[in-house]
Structure formats: C-alpha cells, structure tokens
Amino acid sequence: MSSYKDKKVITIGIVSELTGLSERKIRYYEERKLIYPDRSKGGTRKYSFLDVERLLDIANKMEDGMQTFEIRKMEQKQMKKQEVRERMLRGQLNAAFNIRK
Amino acid sequence: MSSYKDKKVITIGIVSELTGLSERKIRYYEERKLIYPDRSKGGTRKYSFLDVERLLDIANKMEDGMQTFEIRKMEQKQMKKQEVRERMLRGQLNAAFNIRK
DNA sequence: CGTGTAAGGAATTCTGACACG
C-alpha cells in the first residue's frame, strides 16, 4: 500500500533542489492548500517523492498562468471524477456478480 | 535505472527514526565503510531508502554479534558472487546467440 | 496574488574528543 514514494522524509532544502522551486514558493503552496507536508517534532517540514511530483505539476500550471485557487479546484474535480469512476466500476461489478456488502 | 529508492535525500535524523539506530551508530558505520551517504554543500549527510535498508541489514548482523569488518567482507563476497553470476550469464548468452561486442 | 528578502530564533547536524570496556 504505502511505498517509498509516499513516505514523508525529505526536508524543504532538498525538495527545493529536486524541483527547482524556491523554499518560499514551496511554503506558499502549502499556505494555499496545494500541498501537505508532515512535520518533525521540532517543526521542520517533511515531504514525500509524491509531494515532489505534485510540486512539479503545480509549477507547470503556474507557468501556464493558472492561479493557486484554480489549481486547487482542478484537483478537487479530478478527485471527484475519480470517485465517480470508482463508484460506477463498483456498481458494475456488483451487478455482474450480484454481490451484496 | 535510478529510482526513488536510490536518491540520496534523507537527513540523518529521519534515517535514525526509520531505522531505530542512533545517529552515532549511523555515522560510525560510515566510518567503517559500510555505508556511503552523499553530502550537501554545507556538509549534512543525505541517505537513500536503499541506505536505510542496508542499515537495517547491518543492524541485524550487529545484533548477531558480527563485527563491522566482517560485515564489510561479507558484502564484498556478495559482490564477487554477483559479478561471477553476471559474467557466466553473459557468457552463456553470447554462446547461445553468438554475439560479439 | 505570488514571490523575494532581511531578521531573529530555534531545530538539526557536524566534528573531535573523552569515557567505558
């Protein structure tokens, strides 16, 4: 289920190197609810490789002139689409095999 | 080729949490040539998930009473075995398909 | 809105050494 990709173990300086984004930008995207790092006891942020990929995606969208709230909404829509797909798939499976919870 | 597993992006504090080993031990195993972290410009160590796995393996062997130099030698032997296997495999492939470099 | 920067403090890491065994 959870692989290395999801483990929040990377500090912001390294994320900055990996993505080419300034630490300021990375923290700002968190403020705008686009990314959710963990925190150490001391309070330092910890990111996963998945977060790094998300940040690269965000960077692309920002370059295209998109605003942070648009990116957030877009992701919510993606989530919804995904949910609908899964619901439909489950429904079809249930119909095909006549499964009840 | 290189995946997330090999990227040296984890600081020693987090490696310590992931492995349960003290930072002292982790640095010592480096001194004994059992592990090779990268360094940031400032000099802080950076480890990969593969390094974390290696450390867990080292920890097991230490618990079994093995000494650091024994672990190092054991790994060298593993490397040699692996090389031999690859050389043989390559030889068989070449023979089978009559390939020349 | 998105991002740079200087500011001061706190958390993290580093090295070399002493200790014990």
Next chain:
DNA sequence: CGTGTAAGGAATTCTGACACG
C-alpha cells in the same frame, strides 16, 4: 571495538513582516 555523551560551532529551517505590483 562499538557506542554514549557533552561541547562548540555551523548549516538548515521556521515564522511573521515588509515590499512590489
């Protein structure tokens, strides 16, 4: 040999704010 620890300094990160636009 393997590991803990106190010591002092350096690198890293954090927050809140001011600036520009």
